[in-house]
Amino acid sequence: MKAKKIIIAVTPLLIFLVLVLVFKSSLSNDPRKLETKLVGQKVPSFKLGSVTNPEQVITNADLPKEIYLLNVWGTWCVSCYAEHPYLIEFSKTYPIKWVGMNYKDKPKDAIDYLQKYGDPFIYSIADISGQLGIDLGVYGAPETFIVDAQGYIRDRHVGVIDNRVWNKVIIPKLEAIGWENKR
């Protein structure tokens, strides 16, 4: 009788503890995983112009043969204005190449933007029609893809990269795929 009472008294607590454990383990899962089906795939093939040099045609062959970052930006994207100074700073202080992908933009606006705020990119792919964006599964700007030396997409970050994201998210991910932080 006594034992039965204790069991009744403690049951709610036990059920609750089990639930907490389930929640705990599911917290470490990233809910955005659903979207990243491109991770582990090659950058989709494309043939587009360059923003700063309209005569130049850029294809997959022109992409860096080392670990680099592909940043999706646009002058219509307000968060990109917030992100831009960080990109300038990171491109100057860290040994990693940034490839820009100017997404659904007017070429003239894009050139003005880079002239006014500086150009952190080795070049920017002009995806005026947004086709490459669709192939990449972009769902907004800014968005940044981590690509390895073989041209495989290894990760992606949605949203602004500021100091906190850079140090806490991007650098660890870069180092995890063998990038050396020789600053």
Add this chain to the structure above:
Amino acid sequence: MIPELGHFFLILALVNAVILGTLPFYGAHTQHNGLMRLASKAAIGQFILLLASYICLTIAFVQDDFSVAYVANHSNTLLPLRYKVTAVWGSHEGSLLLWIMILAAWMAAVALFSKALTSVIRARVLATLGLISVGFVSFALFTSNPFERVLPFIPIDGADLNPLLQDFGMIVHPPMLYMGFVGFSVVFAFAIAGLLQGDLDQKWAKWARPWTTVAWIFLTVGIALGSWWAYYELGWGGWWFWDPVENASFMPWLAGTALLHSLAATEKRGAYKSWTVLLAILTFSLSLLGTFLVRSGVLTSVHAFATDPERGLFILTFLGLAVGGALALYAWQFDKLKSNNNYTLVSKEIAIVLNNVLLFSSLLVVLLGTLYPLLADYLWGQKVSIGPPFFDPYFSFFFAFILFLIPFGQQMNWKQDKLSKVLMPQLALLGLAIIISSLLLSWLASELLLWPVVGVSLSLWLTLACLAYVVKLSKNASSFLQGIKKIRRSYWGMLLAHTGLAVTTIGAIVTTFYSIEKDVRIEPQQTVAVGELDIYFEKFDNFTFENYISSQATLKVSEDGDHLVTLKPEKRRYRVSGQLMTEAAIHPGLFSDLYISLAQPLEQGAWAIKVYYKPFVRWVWLGALLMALGGLLAVSDKRYRQKKFTKVKGYRNES
């Protein structure tokens, strides 16, 4: 400067909360009057500090201070002033600040309106609320500070508020919902104080009851507002989606409703003490879980803007400490909770057990459906989502039983009653309800479907039973009017709330089964027939507003050649974010809504439009308002205002 001031107030609030959450507990333990009295003062102080902090954030929004990251991300110079003020709760950080401000408001209310409580109970209730405040204020300060600056790169302009939130419904919905969510923390605090005292007597239940009811009223209105907003704003005529965030607000409602009923049994008969206290803990945990699910990104949803595992971990730890602590306390004091088991099989006590079992079962349905994707991911690594095909049948199953039992349960006597006395008249009423609803539904639509007849019959029956009960209650007076006057407000409240439930059910069922949806292609100056209606596409205009461009179609709707209404559905393009919004045009009516939204433009100025006929959809929200009104009547009952009566001197020593 002002954001720093707000930040400073928030830090002071944390210090104050730590004092409030510790010293009065010690005072209650050692019978130190000074420390116990401190609780009320600190609670009011907490409210003032957090209100000040909240006002500072509002000022930052009004002044377009984009150096504050939260303002820069959720506002814009073009945003109209009223939305700048409400953008404060447009996302995680600000709505968290609103949450803790409302918590402090509840604390101040308890401090001011609880003169009847013994000082020990009051000190413990306020101190428990203080501990909750410690948790949430530090959550705000350490993981989601709304006052964080973006220096040195100050954005030129803000990223604008999500257009979905630039709307009246969204202005009032979150505060209401939060009032409800947070209100249940008061009930939780009462449960803790009662458990610490070791005795959940009838007086305890009497104190806890009005607070529960008030929180429940707010939650009811909040959920109804959310549903109404979704209906007119999302542009496809739905009013409930079983979305995780909706479920997160619905589960505390179900638990809170069960709690309301079991508290009645505890108060009147001293029954079900342990169950009542568990329900109080559960309701509060579900409110926290709601916050957790919405804010952590554990479940993805259209509502979940913020996803951050760090924050999730914090809420989870907090949830573990608060609820785990409460349940451990419950296990410890379990022995002392002696309930009155003196009742028979046919009694209001049993009716309330059934009510609780059924409400709890429907709660489990919603909980399982909401958490199943999480469990599936954890156990089998599958990402799945569950929708109406799961929720609708299982939830309705239990709900139908609830409807079936209310007519009996609401007029049972405590302790002992005779079923034979109520059975025949009720079954007669049920027969009447079935006939009326069959006639009504066959007049409404050509086809008579089983489930609508079942649901509408049960609801009508419930309404009739409420009326019959009014007649019965007024029987013993000299005249009917005298009899009506003698019915206590708490009874009116109950009857009104139950009628409200019937009204909501009728609305939900009829609109689910008999709505008509048509996709139509329409060209300018063309008339298209949809059912019995003729729709004439008069013109298409563009207008420029403060922060968006509106493309508006003017549609003249006529019925049998008579002009009925001119509807102007629109598409809005918000300039800053570039987002496109569909604004439906609605011709509302008590018995049916005509609802038209623009789908997409076709060639040569033609448009694809969606035309919905939504019968009885207003009843869904009307019923919810009746329920809330019923709650209001119940708390305004005289007996909760007999302050002198409950203040028995000797009672203080019982703890």
